[in-house]
Amino acid sequence: MRVLGIETTCDETAAAVVRLKPEGGGEILSNEIRSQIEEHAPYGGVVPEIAARAHVEIIDTLVQRALAAANVRLSDLDGVAAAAGPGLIGGVMVGLVTGKALALACGLPFVAVNHLEAHALTARLTDNVPFPYLLLLMSGGHTQLVAVRGVGEYTRIGTTVDDAIGEAFDKVAKLLGLPYPGGPQVEIEARNGDPTRFDLPRPMLNRQQPDFSLSGLKTAVRLAAERAAPLSPRDVSDLCASFQAAIVDVIVDRTRMGLRQFRTTLGHPNALVVAGGVASNQAIRRSLVRFCGESGLRLVMPPPALCTDNGAMIAWTGIERLLLGLTDDMDFAARPRWPLDPTAERSLNGKA
Ligand code: KG4
Ligand code: ZN
DSSP states (O other), rough: OOEEEEEEESSSSEOOOOOEOTTTTEEEEEEEEOOHHHHHGGTTSHHHHHHHHHHHHHHHHHHHHHHHHHHGGGOSEEEEEEESSSOOHHHHHHHHHHHHHHHHHHHHOOOEEEHHHHHHHHHHHOOOOOOEEEEEEEOOOOOEEEEEETTTTTEEEEEBBOHHHHHHHHHHHHHTTTOHHOOOOOOHHTTOOOTTTSSSOOOOOOSSSSBBBOHHHHHHHHHHHHHHSSHHHHHHHHHHHHHHHHHHHHHHHHHHHHHHHHHHHHHOSEEEEEGGGGGGGHHHHHHHHHHHHHHOOOOOOOHHHHHHSOSSHHHHHHHHHHHHTTOTTTOOOOOOOSSTTTTTTOOTTTTT
C-alpha cells in the first residue's frame, strides 16, 4: 500500500509518499517540505493570510516532487491523505482541496487526517509500536499527555491550562530578543548558559492531575530579564538555560504523573512516545531517556524531522485508516479545531 500525504495546517507545506512494509511500520519513499519561516520571520510569528498564500503557491510543485522522488505515478497510489485540521483554516483548505482533487481525478480513496492523530501515530511509522502507549505531544499549539489505545481511540490524560510548551519557548525567545522561531534558538543559547543562575518556578510540580501550566514560568522569565536588564549575551544564555531546566523538570514530573494515571486506569503502556516540534529539543530528549530508564518504560522518539510537521506522518495516518476501511467523502470540511479526545473537556486556553 502506497499513500500520498499532504500537510498545510501551519507554516510548513509538505507532501510525502509512504509505503506500508509487509512486516508493519512504514517506509518513507519521499518526504518533501518547504518551510515558510522566512516569510513569517519579520512578523515574529505565523501570519495566517501569508501562510495560506504561500501554501497555494507551492503545493502542486511539492506534490510533483514527492511523486518524482518516490518514483511513483498517481495511478500507482492506493490513496490520498490530507490534513483537514486542526490548524489555520486558510492553509488547511489549501491542502484539503488539493488532496480531494487528486483523489477525485484519479479515482483514489481519500482520507481526511487529524494533524494531531498524525503526530500521535508517527511512532508506529518509524518503530511499529503496538497499542496502547502513552503519548507526550509537545508542539506550538498543543501540550498533551494522551493514552493512545488504537487508531481513533484517544484518551486525554493531561493538557495545558494556558500556553503550549512550544508557545512558551517562542514567547521567551521573543522577550529575550531572539529570532523567530524561538524554540530552537532558546535551545542553542541554553547550551552555553548556567541553568542554576535564575531561580524559576516549576508550575504544577507534584500535582496529582497531570496538567501543565506555563504562562507563570514565562512571566517569571520576563521579570528576571527586566531585573537583569540591560541583558548581556551571558545573561540571555543563562536565562535560556534556567528556563529550559524548569521546563525539563515540569515535563518529567507531569509525565511521571501521567504514567501513574495510565497504569491505574488502563494498565501498562507499551512505550512512552514523544511527538511535536518541541520533541526535537535535545535537553528534553535526554531527560526523557533518563526518566524512562528509571521507570522501565520503552521510549520511542522519532527523529526530529518527523517530530516537526511533515507529510510522511499524514501519509502514514492515511495508511492506518485505510487498513481499517476508513475513508472520507468529498464534503469533509476543514476544521480549525479538532480535539483528539472529543470527550475531554475543552482546556482553558480553548486549544483542547
Ligand atoms: O509540531 P510543530 O512543528 O508545529 C505545530 O505547532 O504543530 O511545533 C513547532 C513548535 C514551535 O513552537 C517551535 O518553537 C518548537 O516547536 N520547537 C522547539 C524546538 N524545535 C521546535 N522548541 C524547543 N526546542 C527545539 N529544539
Ligand atoms: Zn504539528
